[in-house]
Amino acid sequence: MSAAPSDSLNLFPPLVVVEPSGSRDRLVQADCLDLMGRLPEGSVDLIYVDPPFATGRSRRVGRTDRQRSYPDTWDGGLGSYLPWLKDRLVQMRRLLAPTGSLFLHLDWRASHYAKVALDEIFGASGFRNEIVWHYSSGGRARRCFSRKHDVILWYSRTSRWRFFPEAVAVRRDRCPSCGAARKSWNHLRRHTDEDGRVYRTIKSAGKIYRYYDDEPVVPPDVWLDVGHLQQKDPERLGYPTQKPEALLRRVMAATTRPGDLVADLFCGSGTTLAVASGMGRSFLGCDIGAEAVEITRARLDRCGASFSVERLGLLPVTGEQIESAESFRRAVRQGLGALHGPRGQPLIHGMLELAGGRRCLWIPPPLPREPTSPEQVRRFLAAVDAWDAAAGALLLCWEREGAVGHGDLEPRSRRGLPLQVVPIRWSSQPGEGVAGTLQLLSPKDPR
Ligand SMILES: C[S@@+](CC[C@H](N)C(=O)[O-])C[C@H]1O[C@@H](n2cnc3c(N)ncnc32)[C@H](O)[C@@H]1O
Known part of the structure; x- marks a missing residue:
């Protein structure tokens, strides 16, 4: 099973390079599904991912100065978590080189479902190992045996996978x-x-x-010698669920060579990237959280790595910027690299030059976060037609049940002009100096 990158995503939202670098190594703040949709097939040698485990709670480390957390709650439980994960695993397989491997790190909650999903996506012949990572930290159970292991599923894209036994023997x-x-x-x-x-x-x-x-x-598939990071471990950065570097060193030594490209699409505090950099591998890191990207950036700086920092489909917004519709629209335009709308056209909130031509933007007010109505769409499209009948249109619309969809755009779609509705979501998780993040969603996101 493989999915091609979507053409429309290739155009929008734009990938914003926050800090350029001449190096091949990259750190991107994005929903990894959107990022992967833009990456070429067969371009990655190793993917290690440690996604949220579907614990049903926010992974939070209480601190007096600030809270470090990411959400791991799912409306509908595994019913919404698994399709979400599967969409991303399909893309991961597409990205792997013919000799490439995926290591998926989970625990008892979802690893068995994920194995079935991976058998479907890679074929059962893609299965290489179910690695049991045993640790002894944490509390003890009273009514069953204490749960003291995670599961790392290893799949290879083809039968030509790389394995360097001498590097781990x-x-x-x-x-x-x-x-x-x-x-x-x-x-x-x-x-x-x-x-x-x-x-x-x-x-x-x-x-x-x-x-x-x-x-x-060669060691067996039960790993007993890598401990969880203890409270006082110098490697610890205070990020919840941070994994030990030793775990990644073994995975990387066993399956990659210097110069190979290693990707971690849920990079958290950047463990995989720090190890890749130390072992002379190239890296691509992605995380949806501003906090995670900040921590990773600082960690990689300390390693002396040179890398670009990029952002895709996520706009940090300050408290001042959500005070009025105008300040919000200005912030969104700025974040997307868009221009102001044409003079005398108050319904056209911005202009964006994309590879496929000019797009007129609809940007709703920040509050209330109401869905855009079909009537508003009709008036916006009429304004676009009146101003430039050949321009494309792009509507950002607050995500909501029954919100405006492509059906409302039918008349204009039939004329073959580029037209897109992008659902947007407000995430109030504050980061350094921001009130929240505006997330531009890919049309299919069940969460
Ligand atoms: C278990 S943590 C990863 C920890 C990491 N292995 C480490 O050593 O620090 C999972 C990460 O996935 C990120 N995440 C959740 N949904 C995401 C998405 N759709 N795209 C990219 N990252 C996501 C969270 O922000 C969190 O940092």
């Missing part, structure tokens, strides 16, 4: 999971050869098998 005389000296040898007999190397033998079906202690072996 450990000596046979060490515990393959925790690295401690191995005590149990299952009745193997110990010997020393003429060079002083220790080896073990076992006889089976008349044949003698010989195993050297210092021989490297």
Whole structure:
């Protein structure tokens, strides 16, 4: 199953480069679905993702100075979470190079559903491993066994996946999971050869098998040796659900080479990107949260990485900017790189030059966040026609049940002029110096 990038998304919303860089490495604030729709097929060598786990609560770390959180609540529970995740997994497969791999990190809540979804998307033959990451931190259960592992599902795009066993192998005389000296040898007999190397033998079906202690072996799919970050761990940045770098180092060492492109589409505090940078891989990081992008940017700066910071479909808005319709429209125009509407045309709120030509913008007032009515659409389109009958139109409309849709635009669509309704959503999660974020949604987002 693969989905092609949408033409309309290629045009709108524009990708805003907040901080350019000559480097190939990128950090993008976006809904990863929108970003992936713009990236070329087969362009990524490794994708590691640690999306929200469908916990049903906001992942919050209480701090006196500010709150760090991202929402993990789903109207309709798994019924809305799974289609949301699946849409993104389909795009991830499309992005992978023929030798590329996806590692999807989840826990008991959704990993079994995700495995079924991945079997459908990649084909069951794409399955490589179900890695169990065991840790011992956190509370203990009283009414069942304590839940002390996450699941990382590894799928490859084709049968030509990359695996570098020597990069992750450990000596046979060490515990393959925790690295401690191995005590149990299952009745193997110990010997020393003429060079002083220790080896073990076992006889089976008349044949003698010989195993050297210092021989490297590939670890199993149960990982016991990587702990969760403790409160005082110097790696800890205070971001909820931050993963340890050691976990990413193993994934990256096993499946990539220096120079490969590693993507994390839910990058949070930027663990994957920091490890990629340290291991000489290129990186592409994406997160929808302003806070996550800020933390990641600072972390990568500390690593000495050079990368661009970009934004797609998300506009930070200050308290002043939502005080009036005019200040809000100015902020949206600025965020999109749009011009003021034509003089004497109060219903045309902005002008945008896109690859497909000029678009007239409809921008609703910030409050109340009412859906745009068919009557408002009719009057706006009449104003566009009267001003420039050849111009396209683009309507930002507050997301709501029964809100204006393409049906209301029919007469103009039939004339073949570019026309798009983009649902917008207000996210009141404040970031540094902003009252909230305006999110321009892709037409299909069940959340
Ligand atoms: C479990 S955290 C990732 C933590 C990360 N692995 C780390 O080590 O810090 C999940 C992240 O997904 C982000 N997120 C949620 N929905 C998203 C979306 N549609 N597109 C991109 N990022 C999203 C959240 O803001 C959050 O930072």
